[in-house]
Amino acid sequence: MDYTIFAVAVFVVALLVFGGVVLIRPRRPGAGRQAPPAEGSGATATAPAAEEEGERSGAAGAEPQAPPAEAPAPPAAPEIETPPPSAGRLVRLRARLARSQSALGQGLLNILASDTLDDDAWEEIEDTLITADVGVTSASQIVEGLRTKVKVLGTRSPDEVRAMLREELLAQIGPDMDRTVHTGPHQGRPGVVMVVGVNGTGKTTTTGKLARVLVGDGKSVVLGAADTFRAAAADQLETWGSRVGAPVVRKDEGADPASVAFDAVSRGVDEGADSVIVDTAGRLHTKTGLMDELGKVKRVVEKKSQVDDVLLVLDATTGQNGLRQARVFAEAVAVSGIVLTKLDGTAKGGIIIQVQRELGVPVKLVGLGEGPDDLAPFDPEEFVDALLEEA
Numbered sequence: 001m002d003y004t005i006f007a008v009a010v011f012v013v014a015l016l017v018f019g020g021v022v023l024i025r026p027r028r029p030g031a032g033r034q035a036p037p038a039e040g041s042g043a044t045a046t047a048p049a050a051e052e053e054g055e056r057s058g059a060a061g062a063e064p065q066a067p068p069a070e071a072p073a074p075p076a077a078p079e080i081e082t083p084p085p086s087a088g089r090l091v092r093l094r095a096r097l098a099r100s101q102s103a104l105g106q107g108l109l110n111i112l113a114s115d116t117l118d119d120d121a122w123e124e125i126e127d128t129l130i131t132a133d134v135g136v137t138s139a140s141q142i143v144e145g146l147r148t149k150v151k152v153l154g155t156r157s158p159d160e161v162r163a164m165l166r167e168e169l170l171a172q173i174g175p176d177m178d179r180t181v182h183t184g185p186h187q188g189r190p191g192v193v194m195v196v197g198v199n200g201t202g203k204t205t206t207t208g209k210l211a212r213v214l215v216g217d218g219k220s221v222v223l224g225a226a227d228t229f230r231a232a233a234a235d236q237l238e239t240w241g242s243r244v245g246a247p248v249v250r251k252d253e254g255a256d257p258a259s260v261a262f263d264a265v266s267r268g269v270d271e272g273a274d275s276v277i278v279d280t281a282g283r284l285h286t287k288t289g290l291m292d293e294l295g296k297v298k299r300v301v302e303k304k305s306q307v308d309d310v311l312l313v314l315d316a317t318t319g320q321n322g323l324r325q326a327r328v329f330a331e332a333v334a335v336s337g338i339v340l341t342k343l344d345g346t347a348k349g350g351i352i353i354q355v356q357r358e359l360g361v362p363v364k365l366v367g368l369g370e371g372p373d374d375l376a377p378f379d380p381e382e383f384v385d386a387l388l389e390e391a
């Protein structure tokens with residue numbers, strides 16, 4: 001009897017020992033779950049590993065080796081865009097030119113195609129040109145040139161009419177003017193461009209778009225927010241700059257614009273940048289106040305580096321008013337190039353001819369929309385071809 005009790009006791013103890021071994025045996029890592037992907041993102045790969053580590057250390061008391069479960073996410077790097085290069089931009093944007101300018105081109109072609117060209121017809125041609133802001137002097141020169149060609153030609157095919165109008169318009173626009181924007185580095189210094197113009201013409205936008213053009217062409221750019229009268233201008237410029245990785249030098253609202261411009265150029269020189277573009281104030285408190293200020297900005301910058309281009313931004317839709325502004329700016333600072341903005345929104349592209357004649361300065365860039373890459377180097381032939389394009 002004692003022997004039976006002893007045997008039962010041994011059996012029960014053996015059972016308990018066996019059961020205990022099975023129950024407390026550590027699980028194999030990864031058993032019963034899916035392994036994390038070999039090349040998963042940080043978040044998906046860390047979570048299962050951390051869970052597993054918790055289990056392991058709880059069960060077997062192992063030293064934790066894995067990184068902490070909630071590793072702080074690295075700050076998101078700002079996304080730097082790569083704008084398209086400037087080559088071929090006017091071709092890409094040609095449809096916008098054609099849309100707004102075809103009224104002028106088609107109007108002229110229709111009159112010129114009529115069988116008889118009497119004095120009334122020539123007057124109509126001249127009026128059409130003047131309405132498109134070509135200017136009286138250029139309009140009468142174009143009409144003179146056309147009258148001579150028509151006499152020589154006798155009968156006229158549509159192609160001949162188109163060709164002679166093209167030739168006359170091109171002659172007025174000046175296909176041989178130097179339209180280079182001097183943005184390149186020289187003698188170890190960056191190309192320095194000052195952008196001037198009345199508020200609302202698209203000055204800050206143009207500065208930002210020009211930075212994109214240059215970055216797209218592989219240049220390094222520093223921007224100067226010297227329009228310190230308008231805090232929003234510096235913010236606007238900073239947005240443009242950050243999108244393409246171009247640093248923006250700015251100061252508080254009301255700071256001395258010349259010192260901002262000087263600092264921007266200094267930074268460009270120190271960092272070995274290719275180009276510095278300085279956006280300036282355009283608010284006219286009093287006419288002389290602003291003009292004096294711009295003259296000062298230029299003089300101060302020139303203590304550091306020469307200013308290679310002074311670009312005057314003009315809104316093509318403002319006609320004679322824009323021309324008046326242009327004259328005032330040209331007197332104050334030696335304007336070396338014109339940027340004609342909002343050409344997409346007007347049929348008065350003739351302003352290109354008039355402003356060049358008035359100031360003796362070439363149109364170098366044209367704005368053809370509000371998009372970031374809607375600024376193009378001006379090409380006279382492309383422009384005239386778009387003007388005369390079939391509707």
Ligand code: GDP
Pocket residue numbers: 197198199200201202203204205206282341342343344345366367368369370374
């Ligand atoms: P700023 O006061 O001279 O600096 O003018 P902004 O750069 O702030 O521009 C004034 C407005 O003109 C903005 O709404 C721009 O988007 C717009 N603008 C600038 N250039 C062009 C252009 O070429 N075409 C069109 N349609 N709008 C433009």
